[in-house]
Amino acid sequence: MANLISGAQMLVECLVKEGVDCMFGYPGGVTLPFYDVLYEHQIRHVLVRHEQNAAFAAEGWARSTGRVGVCCATSGPGATNLVTGLVNAMMDSIPVVAITGQVTTKLIGSDAFQEADTFGITRSATKHNYLVKRLEDLTQTVHEAFYVAASGRPGPVLVDVPKDIFQAQGHYQPVTSIHLPGYKVFTEGHTGQIRRAAQLLEEAERPLVYAGGGIIAAEASGLLREFVELTDTPAVVTLMGLGALPSSHPNFISMPGMHGSYAANMAFQNCDLIVALGVRFDDRVTGRLAAFAPHAKVVHVDIDPAEIGKNRVPDVPIVGDVNRVLTRLLKMLREAPSQPGEKIGAARRAWWKQIREWKRQHPLEPVFSSSEIKPQHLMAEIDRISGGEAIVSSDVGQHQMWAAQLIRFNHPRLWLNSGGLGSMGFGLPAAMGAQFANPDKLVFAIVGDGGFQMSIPELATIASNGLPVKIIVMNNGYLGMVRQWQTMFYNNRLCGVELDCFPDVEKLAGAYGFKGKIVDQPSQLAPALEAAVREPGPYLLNVKVTATESVYPIVAAGAAINDMVLGPPQPVPVPAE
Amino acid sequence: MLQVISLLLENKPGALMRVTGLLTQRGYNIESLTVARTLDPELSRMTIVVDVDPALRQQVIKQMNRLINVLQATDLTESPAVVRELVLVRIRTAQDTRTAVLKEAEIFGGRVADSSTEGFAIEATGDPEKLNEFISVMRSYGEIDVTRSGALAIALDNKKLRLQPPVLTKGGGNKVEEKVV
Numbered sequence: 008m009a010n011l012i013s014g015a016q017m018l019v020e021c022l023v024k025e026g027v028d029c030m031f032g033y034p035g036g037v038t039l040p041f042y043d044v045l046y047e048h049q050i051r052h053v054l055v056r057h058e059q060n061a062a063f064a065a066e067g068w069a070r071s072t073g074r075v076g077v078c079c080a081t082s083g084p085g086a087t088n089l090v091t092g093l094v095n096a097m098m099d100s101i102p103v104v105a106i107t108g109q110v111t112t113k114l115i116g117s118d119a120f121q122e123a124d125t126f127g128i129t130r131s132a133t134k135h136n137y138l139v140k141r142l143e144d145l146t147q148t149v150h151e152a153f154y155v156a157a158s159g160r161p162g163p164v165l166v167d168v169p170k171d172i173f174q175a176q177g178h179y180q181p182v183t184s185i186h187l188p189g190y191k192v193f194t195e196g197h198t199g200q201i202r203r204a205a206q207l208l209e210e211a212e213r214p215l216v217y218a219g220g221g222i223i224a225a226e227a228s229g230l231l232r233e234f235v236e237l238t239d240t241p242a243v244v245t246l247m248g249l250g251a252l253p254s255s256h257p258n259f260i261s262m263p264g265m266h267g268s269y270a271a272n273m274a275f276q277n278c279d280l281i282v283a284l285g286v287r288f289d290d291r292v293t294g295r296l297a298a299f300a301p302h303a304k305v306v307h308v309d310i311d312p313a314e315i316g317k318n319r320v321p322d323v324p325i326v327g328d329v330n331r332v333l334t335r336l337l338k339m340l341r342e343a344p345s346q347p348g349e350k351i352g353a354a355r356r357a358w359w360k361q362i363r364e365w366k367r368q369h370p371l372e373p374v375f376s377s378s379e380i381k382p383q384h385l386m387a388e389i390d391r392i393s394g395g396e397a398i399v400s401s402d403v404g405q406h407q408m409w410a411a412q413l414i415r416f417n418h419p420r421l422w423l424n425s426g427g428l429g430s431m432g433f434g435l436p437a438a439m440g441a442q443f444a445n446p447d448k449l450v451f452a453i454v455g456d457g458g459f460q461m462s463i464p465e466l467a468t469i470a471s472n473g474l475p476v477k478i479i480v481m482n483n484g485y486l487g488m489v490r491q492w493q494t495m496f497y498n499n500r501l502c503g504v505e506l507d508c509f510p511d512v513e514k515l516a517g518a519y520g521f522k523g524k525i526v527d528q529p530s531q532l533a534p535a536l537e538a539a540v541r542e543p544g545p546y547l548l549n550v551k552v553t554a555t556e557s558v559y560p561i562v563a564a565g566a567a568i569n570d571m572v573l574g575p576p577q578p579v580p581v582p583a584e
Numbered sequence: 585m586l587q588v589i590s591l592l593l594e595n596k597p598g599a600l601m602r603v604t605g606l607l608t609q610r611g612y613n614i615e616s617l618t619v620a621r622t623l624d625p626e627l628s629r630m631t632i633v634v635d636v637d638p639a640l641r642q643q644v645i646k647q648m649n650r651l652i653n654v655l656q657a658t659d660l661t662e663s664p665a666v667v668r669e670l671v672l673v674r675i676r677t678a679q680d681t682r683t684a685v686l687k688e689a690e691i692f693g694g695r696v697a698d699s700s701t702e703g704f705a706i707e708a709t710g711d712p713e714k715l716n717e718f719i720s721v722m723r724s725y726g727e728i729d730v731t732r733s734g735a736l737a738i739a740l741d742n743k744k745l746r747l748q749p750p751v752l753t754k755g756g757g758n759k760v761e762e763k764v765v
Contacts (some may be wrong), residue, residue, distance in 0.1 A: 024754050025754050026754070056717045126598060130602060131605055131609055132604050135651075138598070150753045150754065155652065183752065183753060184750040184752050185752075188655055191748050311651050312650075313646035313649075314646050392727070492764070
């Protein structure tokens with residue numbers, strides 16, 4: 008007769024089998040039995056200072072590695088604090104497994120201490136969730152959770168475990184297979200449709216690749232590169248997809264959309280074929296949908312059938328893993344290499360010429376000043392130091408857009424940001440998670456003075472683990488993006504956007520035992536950043552930038568994406584009285 | 585526009601919540617919903633009638649199919665299907681109209697489920713529109729109470745059921761030694 012083990016031990020066994028070696032969490036009453044098992048286990052548990060940051064750190068881990076990130080919280084407030092992080096992972100399709108404790112099964116529904124309806128609350132915040140009510144379901148559920156999180160279109164999965172299930176004793180049964188008959192994962196793509204896509208590509212005079220986060224999730228960056236090179240197609244890469252094609256690649260046309268480049272948006276509006284790969288025609292990319300890419304036929308490849316036709320109805324829908332579909336498409340293109348006629352050849356050359364012209368007319372370029380640090384100057388310096396190789400975790404707002412515009416990424420999984428949800432407070436904990444996963448890599452957390460103040464508690468986690476994260480605060484004294492909108496669209500009636508009290512970073516970092524510095528002179532910026540990077544430990548750099556700089560180009564919400572405001576309004580001379 | 589959706593889903597806690605949540609999340613009003621076990625006790629069949637913008641009907645079906653507990657979601661709004669509903673009507677009748685009420689009920693295929701000096705309880709099935717007529721006729725005879733089951737639908741053509749086969753897990757790798765507590 009085999010020995011009995013507890014539910015908590017079974018859970019840890021499952022985590023080990025899933026290859027979990029690091030998790031981010033915050034303990035509490037009902038997870039005590041679980042922590043009692045972790046005590047004697049090799050899985051590294053990182054104690055964060057707020058559960059929301061456990062979820063964000065798990066995402067940073069997942070985004071930078073491609074593996075499932077794991078976070079853990081107790082019942083009630085612990086679980087509800089995870090919710091923002093879960094929704095964030097849901098919006099950006101990031102694989103995360105959250106383990107939450109729940110009150111004892113007998114107490115569920117009795118308004119017990121620290122009870123919350125986690126299962127109900129997280130229903131729409133997760134790809135799938137579970138409440139484990141019987142010990143015999145526990146191991147199966149945990150493995151299912153990992154499988155669901157990582158397969159198909161990735162996403163967060165939550166497993167809610169009541170305290171008595173952690174404590175119950177039972178026989179451990181290894182789980183050999185998962186049967187989810189209703190969980191359809193489409194991978195291969197329809198052969199006929201792929202052939203049709205190849206055909207449209209051959210006929211296109213002005214083709215454009217529109218690549219996004221799906222390329223990164225599918226580990227298809229190499230294939231994307233082969234594809235754009237073989238077909239010599241220009242590629243716009245979305246906010247979520249940065250790094251999917253090296254920013255230095257000649258076919259890379261930068262980010263499209265609301266704060267995208269002129270060339271990228273004009274390319275959309277003038278192309279005759281869009282090859283959409285792992286993207287979802289998000290409103291921040293398309294602008295007013297009815298006016299988006301009016302001349303283009305669309306080939307849309309996505310693993311999630313619900314994304315196909317959700318916003319833009321494609322001419323060639325391909326439901327499949329973009330990795331598999333690109334592999335097969337490349338094979339087809341190579342087996343029957345197209346011989347473009349003279350007309351198409353000439354049109355393609357003219358198309359490239361036009362795109363280069365757009366790039367030349369309105370490039371995404373940093374702005375410099377001799378008297379103050381321009382935010383774009385900061386991004387240009389970080390770009391110089393990174394050289395396309397550092398992990399850059401961004402918070403949400405103006406700095407995020409400038410970073411996306413100006414910092415190059417030569418590989419996938421270097422650019423971490425909250426794209427879909429736009430959750431402030433993401434940048435610092437995500438950088439933390441990424442640094443745990445990549446201890447030898449240079450990790451920047453680029454945060455605004457707003458988002459940074461949402462994440463200050465995690466300075467303790469960074470300090471106590473000696474994480475060499477370089478925290479760069481782009482400090483303009485405002486909630487800059489909101490300030491920009493109030494200025495541009497609400498007659499400059501600034502309300503609730505002034506961040507007039509910011510801690511002294513030398514003292515703040517010093518209080519946690521590491522170095523911090525203020526820099527406000529343009530000439531001091533490069534040396535200050537270099538000193539931060541040289542520092543073996545964490546570093547907090549408060550960069551005081553121009554207070555009222557706005558992000559350009561900008562497309563107003565609801566406008567067509569070629570309706571771009573390319574720069575600040577020029578001063579209008581005041582007529583003499 | 586009313587959309588009739590037939591769902592085959594796992595009979596598991598939370599499955600109903602996922603389906604209704606998906607609709608309420610998008611602000612759709614559910615007109616009726618019925619659910620019961622199928623021949624396979626592990627599965628349920630659900631019929632939902634919901635008010636959806638016609639342009640979004642396909643998207644609703646796709647989102648339903650995305651739910652892990654849902655094996656198949658089918659739009660029966662325009663496909664060949666039988667849609668039926670049960671109605672229970674309690675009617676207070678005076679002595680002089682009792683016979684007339686019974687005759688009217690018979691025309692609609694209604695059956696008396698309970699009879700008392702006060703009146704009748706009558707059950708009737710039919711397609712929802714026919715039942716509307718039945719109810720309005722009954723109403724003309726006196727005070728009524730009505731309970732409707734909501735629509736039940738069955739497709740008349742065979743939709744191929746595509747199910748995901750089992751997959752191997754990392755859990756089955758090598759058997760771990762069980763620990764002594």
